[in-house]
Amino acid sequence: MSSRILIVGLNYAPEHTGIAPYTAGMARALREDGWDVEVVTGLPHYPQWQVHEGYPREDGPLEVIDGVPVRRIPHPVPHDAGQLRRLGMEIVFGLRAARAPWGKPDVVVVITPALFASAIVRVRAALARTPVLVWVQDIYTAGLSETGAAGGLVTRVMRAVEGAFLRSCNGVVVIHDRFSDYLRRHMGVAGERITTVRNWTHIAEAPTVDTAALRQRFGWGPEDVVVLHTGNMGAKQDLPNVAAAAQIAERRGAPLRFVLVGGGHQRPQLEELAATTPRFEVLPSVDNDTYAGLLRAADILLVNERAGLKEMCVPSKLTSYFTAERPVLAAVEAEGPSASELAAADAGIRVAPGDPEALVDGALRLHEEWVATGDTVHRGGRRYVREVLSRGAAVRSFVSALGKLRPGLVAEDRAPATVNS
The missing domain is CATH 3.40.50.2000 (Glycogen Phosphorylase B;)
Incomplete structure (x- = not known):
């Protein structure tokens, strides 16, 4: 029987820029390789900061996207992406995602920089004694500091919060070795817990457009x-x-x-x-x-x-x-x-x-x-894309990170998911 992987992240397909293509691409690739993957995600809204047409702001039916079961969690979407409004969106999403039906996953994967949502989900996983792998696409507090979005005291407090969260997770995936260095130097994350999984291209090499x-x-x-x-x-x-x-x-x-x-x-x-x-x-x-x-x-x-x-x-x-x-x-x-x-x-x-x-x-x-x-x-x-940034290399590294958390995880041949699967 395939091991169950639950991915919880605010962004997912049909968003086609930012983090969503990588979360969706990894979920699809793992499912195709035989893993029992499900996703809990938010309403598609990025980068326009408006909910995509056709997506209601209340609980809807389970979707299947590229063979992956996807559960949408309603949440507010701030029109101006200000820090406080984004924080509110994250907290609402995190609380509702933590109450959503999970079943019994073998591993929970959370996606940052939705830091507070991920931390809330981490609490539920800890109560269920389920290992958590955090996938770091952006470093939350480095962003606050370098963009000037918060003062020095706020940034230091947030760095302590982010560091505590990352150290509490059973494993950490980062998208670049520079991130790995930063987490070791500034967040105190043990190097043996960190795996680098490079992002890959999600567009066709030969487009059909003239x-x-x-x-x-x-x-x-x-x-x-x-x-x-x-x-x-x-x-x-x-x-x-x-x-x-x-x-x-x-x-x-x-x-x-x-x-x-x-x-x-x-x-x-x-x-x-x-x-x-x-x-x-x-x-x-x-x-x-x-x-x-x-x-x-x-x-x-x-x-x-x-x-x-x-x-x-x-x-x-x-x-x-x-x-x-x-x-x-x-x-x-x-x-x-x-x-x-x-x-x-x-x-x-x-x-x-x-x-x-x-x-x-x-x-x-x-x-x-x-x-x-x-x-x-x-x-x-x-x-460089073919040698370093291929999807195949990313999936192999990601599976390796999952194996560090729970040895014995297995995948098996399986049919594409349906809404009732």
Whole structure:
């Protein structure tokens, strides 16, 4: 009989950016490999911070997504993603997820940075003496500190809370070795409890969308050098810096066109900037096929981070960018994990964050190199994805982490789930 794995996380499919694709992808992969996997999750709302159409705010029937049984937990969704409102959403989700039907899982997997929801779920699991594996996609208190969202005292208290929670879990999965180092140095988590499981790309290598038609559809001319940023539009992305770069490009007469695709709580502000800023535009989130096509329709793919971010995250968009085989421009700190990923993949260049002049200069230089070499430089991304960031490697590492918690866990061949399975 297959071992039962219960995954509890706030974000899941059909959200197609951020954490959700990795949680959903791992659940599907484990189910396909014979594990008895079920998911307890929230209402799909990210990155728009609005509940997706068709999802009621009360308990609904059990879903099956790609063969995985999924139970939706209703919760409030804050319209502006402020810290206190997000905290309220997390607590409500955590309390309701802890009261939801679980059955008797062999292991409970919780997903952070929904720290408080995960901590509440951890309490129920402890009462049932069920081992808990926490999957750390972002370091909660590093984010508070580096974005300035909380003062020094609050950050220190929160770091103590986060550290206590992580140490209480039976195992910890992180998405980068930099996270592992941080948890050992600042949170006191024992190294033998930590497993690195790299995120993988969730887009097709060969999209079915006509990229030339996409450029025409969005009004991008052959003379436009499109610099594309995708995903969340929040504080840590510092996207007003990109709008400022567009203003500089306009003054210089440079052919750069800066395009943002996605959603987030800063989107209204950015749309206002786009209305008055030539060479700067904001597009809504798109489906996966269109997204994959846009990555290849652009000339340069952009990662833009707030100055000072050195520990808190590895942008999930990088894995998709690398697969697209377009040069990547990263306005990030040299000491951060985004810069190290870019260098390891040999997929682009880095410029200083928070400097729109450097962003314009970097985009022009990168495009000139790309054209001058016949598209032969900065093409290591796809190789890096296949060798380091493959889903198969991630699943093997994740199964290894599960085995550390409870030796003897087994998978077996099983039919896809149905609502009644």
